[in-house]
Amino acid sequence: MIHHPPANFTISLLKNIETIKEQLNHTTELVVRTIRIGETKYNLALVYLDDLVNTDVIRDFLITPLFLFRKMEKSDTGSFIDHLASEHIRVSSAEMVSSFEDALNGIVRGQTLILVDGFDSGIIAETAQWEKRSVEQSSRQRSPGGPMIGLSELLKVNLNLIRNIIQSPSLCVETKQIGRYTKTEVSIVYLKDKVDRIALEKVRTRIDILDVEYVLEGRVVDEALEGRKKTIFPLVFITEMPDIVAASLYEGRIAVLVNGTPTASIVPSLFVQYMAQPNEYYLKAGKLSNRLILFFCYFLTVCLPGIYVAVANFHSNWFPSKFAKDYFTASDTILSYFWEVSLFMIILYVLMLTSFRIQTDIIIVASLVGTMMISSTAVDAELVHPLSLIIVGMTFLASLLFSTGGMASAALTLRYPFLLLGNFIGLSGMGVGFILLILYMASLRSVGVPYLAPLIPFRPQEFKDVFYRGDLKRLINSPHKYPHDDKE
Incomplete structure (x- = not known):
């Protein structure tokens, strides 16, 4: 017969402590620290995990005040425990608990449980002390004119950074606990007066129905926010810069932060959002050209290899005969243009993966080997054409502009279908593929908002921050409204 522990505390201090030990x-x-207080000698136990608590807080704000307890009639159980919590416990947060589940959840979060012999309820006091790294400069997202600090792995620190930027009572934080096996705190952050209410309800619903055993990283929550329709395009914008989070909240978006993850997930996420770089809003230069250049670079990183192969196979007569002969018709390399470009793209992708998987002190060695392999050595051996190397290099450099937020992975995936279209059908096939891509992107939704808004559906009133960066005063004072439909 299986023995199930009781759900709630008993009046026996020893039994309660033994049950907690078994559950842990x-x-x-x-640590179980027993003390006696009062003239009638109440037996108390302080239960906590030693590596999660601040022992100075326990000593100064729990044990010392409890030893000063004198006398109180023991007739009313509830009033005695409440009297301890309100008159003698001096920590920042203390609440009554009567179930083992609530007590255990508090203990594993660094809180201290106070039990009294003869009473079937206890007190959970805030005594946590988590190890954390100091607030540092973001290494993955940088802005030459803006703040340098990035988010950390501790949820409370991240909320502190956001509140430091948005010092307003309208800033709302809804914290939920996700996971069956272990509870992870997830916070939904928004501005009450500016948030898109329809998107907010979708965010709440998708997080509430998230049923997982544990949440180890924010990607689990991101997939829930993206919805059922899976796509290569990022429907959630990922950032580790608190100023970007604040700017998104001012625009009516919602930020979701997961404890243990040094990034914030922002929805709704629109395609045009990835064409705006954070440094644009801190610098005067580039407000008319940056967006157009980024749109063009994204087109290049997706279509340039396919265009190159299509021109080499079908349209070499567009160029002067000497140029076409040297670079296309009379090429004496071993591989065809299609396989040259494919090989180069795979090698660059492998080098990129290698840079994340090897030790930092041998990255330089790996870079030197990769450079020798794909540059002059391959060209001198006539394995590949030098123009192919230039084309793939331009494609790779353009993709680095979109590493923030996850749009570069979509470009990497799209590059190969367009390369196949260019190799077998030519530019006309790529044109049809591009139209189909636009139609597909127009069908995507980020928490109910069309992914290509304000381009599709066409909303010219929102163009002040799409193809160019408008006047900052106008951008700040103009409200942002997101279209919604039922096609999700």
């Missing part, structure tokens, strides 16, 4: 598998970090 008799871990060696569990």
